[in-house]
Amino acid sequence: MYGYTRLMDHLINELTKMPGVGRKSGQRLAFYLLKADDEYVLGLADAMRRVKEGVRFCGECGNLTEGDICAICADEDRDKSVICVVEDPQDVQALEKTGQYTGVYHVLMGAISPLDGIGPEDLEISRLVERVAEGAKEVIIATDPDVEGDATAHYLAQLLRPLGPKVSRIARGLPVGGDLRYADEVTLGKALAGRTELLGSSDF
Amino acid sequence: MREIIRTEGVVLKRRDFGETSRVVVVYTYRKGKVQLLAKGARRPKSKFGAALEPLTLGEYVFYYREAKDLYTLSEADIVRSYQRVREDAPRLVYGLACVEAADKLTRELDPDPRSVRVLGGALDALGTGTSPRLVLGHYLLHLASGVGFRPELITCKGCGTVRPAGAVTFSPADGAIVCDKCASGFGDGVVLKPGAYNLLLFLSEVPAAKLSRVKIASGAAAQITSFLLAHLRYHTDIELRALKSLGALVGSG
Ligand SMILES: [Zn+2]
Numbered sequence: 001m002y003g004y005t006r007l008m009d010h011l012i013n014e015l016t017k018m019p020g021v022g023r024k025s026g027q028r029l030a031f032y033l034l035k036a037d038d039e040y041v042l043g044l045a046d047a048m049r050r051v052k053e054g055v056r057f058c059g060e061c062g063n064l065t066e067g068d069i070c071a072i073c074a075d076e077d078r079d080k081s082v083i084c085v086v087e088d089p090q091d092v093q094a095l096e097k098t099g100q101y102t103g104v105y106h107v108l109m110g111a112i113s114p115l116d117g118i119g120p121e122d123l124e125i126s127r128l129v130e131r132v133a134e135g136a137k138e139v140i141i142a143t144d145p146d147v148e149g150d151a152t153a154h155y156l157a158q159l160l161r162p163l164g165p166k167v168s169r170i171a172r173g174l175p176v177g178g179d180l181r182y183a184d185e186v187t188l189g190k191a192l193a194g195r196t197e198l199l200g201s202s203d204f
Numbered sequence: 205m206r207e208i209i210r211t212e213g214v215v216l217k218r219r220d221f222g223e224t225s226r227v228v229v230v231y232t233y234r235k236g237k238v239q240l241l242a243k244g245a246r247r248p249k250s251k252f253g254a255a256l257e258p259l260t261l262g263e264y265v266f267y268y269r270e271a272k273d274l275y276t277l278s279e280a281d282i283v284r285s286y287q288r289v290r291e292d293a294p295r296l297v298y299g300l301a302c303v304e305a306a307d308k309l310t311r312e313l314d315p316d317p318r319s320v321r322v323l324g325g326a327l328d329a330l331g332t333g334t335s336p337r338l339v340l341g342h343y344l345l346h347l348a349s350g351v352g353f354r355p356e357l358i359t360c361k362g363c364g365t366v367r368p369a370g371a372v373t374f375s376p377a378d379g380a381i382v383c384d385k386c387a388s389g390f391g392d393g394v395v396l397k398p399g400a401y402n403l404l405l406f407l408s409e410v411p412a413a414k415l416s417r418v419k420i421a422s423g424a425a426a427q428i429t430s431f432l433l434a435h436l437r438y439h440t441d442i443e444l445r446a447l448k449s450l451g452a453l454v455g456s457g
């Protein structure tokens with residue numbers, strides 16, 4: 001059996017590595033690119049290259065930035081004593097859309113997932129501890145409303161509470177098991193406003 | 205004819221699949237451990253809601269699609285969500301350790317309704333005031349027995365004494381206890397003080413629901429858990445990651 005051509009087959013293979021792109025979609029995209037204007041396709045390739053070269057993680061909070069520090073950390077009007085902890089940069093976007101939050105963020109780059117072998121040491125936690133120790137008044141934990149998010153919240157609360165800040169978690173009411181970033185801004189805004197303080201765990 | 209299965213089970217773990225879906229591993233009464241493809245499960249308005257979270261007892265309806273080599277989940281309803289277990293750090297850690305052990309010690313499509321019931325019983329007990337460490341010890345003991353690694357706790361491997369008095373040593377290699385007098389003739393083992401030994405005998409005889417009545421010295425439950433982990437490690441190579449990565453939440457690893 002013959003494929004299309006060596007170059008087309010290679011492109012289809014590469015496209016199929018993307019999330020949500022199966023064999024058929026890969027072929028459809030490859031043919032779309034083949035038929036599209038040169039200008040568009042070369043512009044797209046250039047945009048991809050520039051993202052890889054120019055976008056990095058904020059040295060302060062881990063959010064995306066093209067400089068050393070992200071726009072939120074650089075904003076003098078944001079309250080640096082309130083830190084909202086999220087799993088991914090997409091969650092920062094979701095919370096910004098609520099328009100209600102005036103503090104800064106900390107991006108963990110994942111959540112503790114013992115069953116997948118992801119422990120606290122695999123996340124951006126030491127930098128968070130430093131930031132909190134520098135004098136945060138409140139830490140709002142906005143990890144996903146699922147088992148991994150719960151485990152992460154418990155872990156952070158236990159770690160950060162002795163350093164002095166009030167540690168709270170955004171309210172339940174978010175659909176359990178869903179990703180935070182898919183929640184609509186009204187629900188997310190309410191969850192942020194209804195955050196509850198995380199106190200010590202029960203004795204056992 | 206396509207077989208449609210409706211059964212209760214406990215969610216052991218799940219992983220993302222594609223952009224918005226998940227594959228959920230459920231320990232079910234009727235089919236044993238199964239992998240279920242839950243389409244669209246990561247969308248917030250997914251019909252599956254929270255029924256796919258680990259540590260959930262639910263009712264699941266699924267059917268087999270050969271092309272996918274997976275069952276496809278069509279309905280999921282929560283029977284018990286164990287919210288109290290999730291909201292408390294030590295209970296969550298020990299709960300995760302229970303489902304992790306169940307996942308690592310069972311094979312797919314090997315139905316064993318009794319083992320599912322024992323796991324449900326452990327989660328029920330974790331949701332009460334019972335010591336979570338004791339629940340894990342009880343669960344590991346019954347899980348080990350269920351999968352063919354029942355430790356011999358009654359009779360000394362060396363001299364045959366039944367329920368020896370004093371401290372006993374458990375020899376993982378022999379999967380049995382030895383009494384104080386015989387201990388030197390066996391290799392390395394875990395020493396169980398009389399309190400821990402008696403507790404272990406008690407655990408082997410009662411269901412998890414009875415554990416809330418037990419008053420224990422905190423050291424005994426810890427000793428039992430580490431003894432059982434050593435036993436399981438010797439025979440199966442399993443290492444419980446939940447205890448390793450979240451040990452800080454429960455005082456000691
Ligand atoms: Zn930043």
Ligand SMILES: [Zn+2]
Binds near residue numbers: 360364365382386
């Ligand atoms: Zn003996």
